[in-house]
Amino acid sequence: MIILKGESMEPKLRLMIVDDELIVRESLLYWFRKYGHEIDTAASGAEALEKLEQKPFQLLFVDIKMPGMDGLELLERVKKEYPETLVVIITAHGSIESAARAMRAGASDYLLKPFKPEQLSLVMEKILSQQKITSDYHYVKGCLDQITRFENIIGQSPPMEKLYALILEVAQSDASILITGETGTGKELVAKAIHAKSPRAQLPFVAINCGALPDALMESELFGHRKGAFTGAEQSRKGFLEVVSGGTLFLDEIGDISAKMQVDLLRVLDDKTMFSVGSKTPVEVDFRLISATRKDLEKCIQEGEFREDFFYRINVIRVHLPSLRERKSDIPLLVDHFMAKYSHETTKHVDRIKSDALSLLTSYDWPGNVRELKNVVERAVVLSKSRTLAVEDFSFLGPAHAALSAPRTLKELQESHIQKVLEEQDWQITRSAEILGINRVSLHKFIKRSNLKKPA
Amino acid sequence: MKELIGVVPLGEVPTLAVEVIAANITAYYKLLADVLPMRPLPESTFDKARLKYNAGLLINELDALDFDGYSKIVGVISRDMFIPIFNYVYGQAVQGGSLALISLFRLNRNADGSTPSTSLVYERAAKLALHELGHLFNLFHCNETRCIMHFSGVIEDLNRIPFYLCRDCARRLPR
Numbered sequence: 001m002i003i004l005k006g007e008s009m010e011p012k013l014r015l016m017i018v019d020d021e022l023i024v025r026e027s028l029l030y031w032f033r034k035y036g037h038e039i040d041t042a043a044s045g046a047e048a049l050e051k052l053e054q055k056p057f058q059l060l061f062v063d064i065k066m067p068g069m070d071g072l073e074l075l076e077r078v079k080k081e082y083p084e085t086l087v088v089i090i091t092a093h094g095s096i097e098s099a100a101r102a103m104r105a106g107a108s109d110y111l112l113k114p115f116k117p118e119q120l121s122l123v124m125e126k127i128l129s130q131q132k133i134t135s136d137y138h139y140v141k142g143c144l145d146q147i148t149r150f151e152n153i154i155g156q157s158p159p160m161e162k163l164y165a166l167i168l169e170v171a172q173s174d175a176s177i178l179i180t181g182e183t184g185t186g187k188e189l190v191a192k193a194i195h196a197k198s199p200r201a202q203l204p205f206v207a208i209n210c211g212a213l214p215d216a217l218m219e220s221e222l223f224g225h226r227k228g229a230f231t232g233a234e235q236s237r238k239g240f241l242e243v244v245s246g247g248t249l250f251l252d253e254i255g256d257i258s259a260k261m262q263v264d265l266l267r268v269l270d271d272k273t274m275f276s277v278g279s280k281t282p283v284e285v286d287f288r289l290i291s292a293t294r295k296d297l298e299k300c301i302q303e304g305e306f307r308e309d310f311f312y313r314i315n316v317i318r319v320h321l322p323s324l325r326e327r328k329s330d331i332p333l334l335v336d337h338f339m340a341k342y343s344h345e346t347t348k349h350v351d352r353i354k355s356d357a358l359s360l361l362t363s364y365d366w367p368g369n370v371r372e373l374k375n376v377v378e379r380a381v382v383l384s385k386s387r388t389l390a391v392e393d394f395s396f397l398g399p400a401h402a403a404l405s406a407p408r409t410l411k412e413l414q415e416s417h418i419q420k421v422l423e424e425q426d427w428q429i430t431r432s433a434e435i436l437g438i439n440r441v442s443l444h445k446f447i448k449r450s451n452l453k454k455p456a
Numbered sequence: 457m458k459e460l461i462g463v464v465p466l467g468e469v470p471t472l473a474v475e476v477i478a479a480n481i482t483a484y485y486k487l488l489a490d491v492l493p494m495r496p497l498p499e500s501t502f503d504k505a506r507l508k509y510n511a512g513l514l515i516n517e518l519d520a521l522d523f524d525g526y527s528k529i530v531g532v533i534s535r536d537m538f539i540p541i542f543n544y545v546y547g548q549a550v551q552g553g554s555l556a557l558i559s560l561f562r563l564n565r566n567a568d569g570s571t572p573s574t575s576l577v578y579e580r581a582a583k584l585a586l587h588e589l590g591h592l593f594n595l596f597h598c599n600e601t602r603c604i605m606h607f608s609g610v611i612e613d614l615n616r617i618p619f620y621l622c623r624d625c626a627r628r629l630p631r
Contacts, residue, residue, distance in 0.1 A: 027512065027541045033551040034607075036596035090541070114506075114543050118609025 013131065014038045014056070018048040018074065019063040019090070024113070028061060031120070045069030049077060053386040055349045057085055059108075059127055064091040064098060072101055079106040081388075084134065086127055090115075151193035153186060154337050155330040159322035163190070166319060171197035176269070176314050178254075179292040181321030183425065184371030187292035188252060190321060195248040200288055203247035206240045210261075211253035211430060218261060220277055229278025241274050241285045249287045254314060255295035255306065256430075262310040269313050289314060324366040324373060331362050334370060338377035339389070350381045352388040360391055368424030375423070379455075415450045418443075427454045461489040461589070462526035466514070466533045466557075467497030472574075473560060473581050474532055480582035481530075481589060484604075484619055485629075495521060497533060509537040511548035511557055518555050528554045528592050530585050536561040546608065547584045549591035556588035567611050580614050587617075595625050 015037055017028045025041040032039050040057070042048035046069055048060065060078060064071035075087050089102040092113040099110045108130065109123045150164045170177060171194045179187045188207060195205045213221060224239030240249065251257075257265070268274045269289065273282040291314045300306035324331070335353060343350045366372055380393040418436060425432040433443040446452075463478045465471075474491045481489035501513040514537065523529050537559045538544050546563075549556035563580040566572050572580075583604060590605045598605035603622035608614040621629065 021540075023512075023540045027539045030512075030548075030551065031539075031541070034549075034591055034597050114538065114541055116543050116609070117545060117607075120542075121607055121609045 012036050012038065013058045013127070014040075015059040015061065016040045016042055016048060016051060016057045017061045018042045018045065018066070018071070019061075020044060020066045021063070024063065024090075035124075045071070045074035045077070048074060052078065052082055052085070053388065055387060056082070056351065058131060060085060060087045061090055062087055064089055064102070065093060072098070072105060075102060075105050075107055086130060088123060088127070151189070151196050153189050153193055154334055155327060156333065157322075157327035157329045159327045160330060163319070163321065167193050168197055170194060170317050170319065172199070173317070174288055175316040176289040176291070177317045177319055178297075178315040179290065179319045179321065181292075181294065182323045182367075182369055183294045183431065184369030185321040185323060186370055187294075187321060188250065190319060191248070191250040191252075191290045191292060194290060194319075195250075195288075198248065198288065200247050204244050205248050205250065206244040207250040207252060208240060209252045211256035211428075215258045215261060218257065219264070222261075223264070223274055224276040226276055226278035229276075233278070236276075239274075239276060241268060241287065242276075242283055244285075244287045246286055247288070249289050251289065251291045253293060254291035255293040255297055255300060259307065262307045266307070266310045266313055324369045328362050331373070332358060334373055335361060335377055338374050339381060342378045342381040346382055348381060348384070349387045350384050350389060354388055354390045357389050357391045357394060360394055360397070364397060371426070372424050375426075415452065418446060418450070419452050422447075422452065423455070459487045459527045460525060461485075461487055462492045462523050462529045463489055463585070464492040464518075464523070464529060464531050465494040466518075466531050467494070467535065469494070469532050469534050469560065473578055476578040477530065477532065477558075477582050477585040480586060480619065484586055484621075485589065490526070492523070492526075492529075497535065503538070506538055507536075508544065509533065509535050509559075511537040511539050511545050511559075514557055515548060515550065515555050518557065528589065529556070530589060531555070531557040532560065532581070532585070533557070534560050546614070547588040549588040551591050551596075552594035553592060556585075556592055558584045558588055562611065563614075565611070576615075580611070583608075583614055583617060583619060586619060590621065590625070593629055595621070595628060598622060598625050600624070 012035070015032065017025050017039065018041070019025050019028075020043050022043075025043070029039050029041060040051060042051055044066055048062070051057070062071040062074055069077075071089055071091070075089065078085050078087055083106075086108040087106065088109045088111060089107045090111045090113055091098065094110075094112040102110050108127060111119060111123065150160075150167070153160070153164075167190065177194060179190055181187055191207070192205060195201060208218075208221060210218060220237070220239070222239050222241050224237050224242055225233050227233060227236045268285060272286065273284050275282055297306050297311055297315070301308050301311055335358065339350055339353065361373070361376075368375075376394065376397060379396070380389050384393050421435050422432050425435065429440050429443055433440045436443065438446075461478075461481050463474050463481070465474050478489040478491050481487060497509070498514070498517045501510050501517060502508075503510050514531065514533070518529060518531050536544055537548070537557070539548065544562065545559070547556065547558040558581065560577070560581055563577050563584070564571065586604050587608070595605050597607045600606060600622040601616065602618055603625055604617055604620060605622070605625050606613070606617050608617060
């Protein structure tokens with residue numbers, strides 16, 4: 001990254017001078033200040049590495065001869081851990097051998113102290129042009145990143161490529177779509193993408209979470225009501241079916257709606273008309289329906305919980321989302337995206353992840369899918385004390401692994417499992433209770449008895 | 457406080473050179489500049505190994521002197537000077553500070569070894585002083601080659617740059 005200061009658009013660098021001699025650090029510091037660069041200094045290789053852990057530097061001037069870690073060792077460490085950081089070696093004891101070693105290890109230049117001002121000026125010109133190339137590369141990479149996204153959906157694995165092709169295909173038709181997939185797979189994002197690619201893109205996209213609304217409220221939200229239709233209806237209000245006019249209606253957790261609501265919606269889908277609560281005048285409606293569910297609706301039909309006719313009406317086209325387990329190759333891309341997002345939101349410099357930490361994330365099964373990964377990366381970024389996420393930053397992951405190694409009581413296992421499910425479901429009691437196979441009241445009682453708490 | 461610039465010779469320096477420098481400061485920065493009485497060149501700043509004066513130490517010595525009533529000081533020496541990482545420097549200034557220093561030593565020779573005219577030497581001296589004074593006004597090196605704040609690594613660069621600031625640098629100059 002090149003920092004641009006002031007109005008002249010002169011490229012400014014964040015650079016560090018690493019030399020054990022104070023006089024050299026100060027001389028270079030004063031010199032570079034004349035260019036307006038952002039400068040820091042370090043008296044040793046260890047201090048330089050500590051500072052690099054905290055924030056990124058584009059350029060390091062490193063003296064070869066320093067007590068402790070010498071300049072060449074620091075160069076090798078920097079090139080290994082921060083390959084984008086450029087290093088210029090400076091030395092008062094030059095030899096062809098050390099120069100060759102430095103250049104082989106990836107130094108951008110090699111200067112013999114003392115040098116002429118114009119030599120440093122030439123080195124800086126070269127560095128700035130290298131930085132320009134890096135900056136251009138990042139611009140192009142940014143464009144490529146856009147390519148790896150599809151309407152805010154991130155992923156370039158084969159299952160996602162198939163999904164993108166399917167979205168483009170189904171977006172053009174007006175048929176009802178049912179999106180299925182595990183919790184946290186991004187069903188609403190896909191619904192939005194279908195809307196964005198459809199001929200209705202310029203018209204409203206209205207999303208309703210059916211699982212979150214009681215039946216009466218849902219009816220009023222969808223169909224609207226006339227003034228005085230029920231106690232508290234002091235004003236007439238348009239329902240979402242009318243508001244969405246011409247656009248796309250997204251009904252999330254459609255498996256949670258009541259049998260009565262299924263009948264009401266079926267009628268609307270068949271007749272393209274509806275009645276507000278308390279009204280006898282039909283209103284014509286025009287919308288494209290996208291529904292989503294994490295439930296197995298065919299099974300619900302067999303068990304008599306879901307109407308078959310309604311199911312066939314909403315399930316004209318089926319779009320199934322892959323779980324994160326089925327597209328693990330997208331995890332690095334998703335981690336990068338969430339790191340950038342939460343670094344930006346928290347104004348922290350967390351832009352890197354160690355390979356073993358990434359391996360840990362890739363080996364995990366992600367029952368909560370992308371939503372769980374997002375929460376995990378957010379937590380790690382918020383708590384991280386350096387710019388690089390390490391395995392320790394994810395130590396809270398996988399209590400199941402810990403359970404295998406340490407003998408635990410049945411009660412402890414039960415508590416940790418329930419806590420995990422609650423966290424995966426963002427502490428949504430109804431959904432968590434369903435996954436656990438118990439009712440909501442029992443779950444509430446268990447939470448109270450075991451003193452389980454939602455993380456702050 | 458109104459800016460008042462002092463131009464002070466350190467050791468033997470041609471009188472005309474410091475007068476030209478002061479006149480150019482007034483002409484290009486529109487600030488009053490006085491030629492101050494000569495002060496001795498502190499021998500403690502001479503480096504016997506490098507046979508040059510240490511610009512950093514000279515600035516420290518200048519700092520210890522009393523220049524009451526002057527907001528910025530430009531010291532002028534006839535001898536060669538250096539800072540520890542460089543073989544030599546034409547000038548030195550504390551970015552955004554009040555003390556600058558220039559050396560006439562390397563201005564007396566052209567790149568091909570020939571001797572320049574006296575007027576060219578004074579022209580170079582004036583440009584150097586205007587450049588270092590720019591740093592005292594917290595101006596940075598400028599990419600624009602037609603600007604006094606463009607860095608001059610070699611003497612031809614100094615010949616090429618103009619006396620004046622480019623539009624961007626002029627705009628950043630404190631009023």
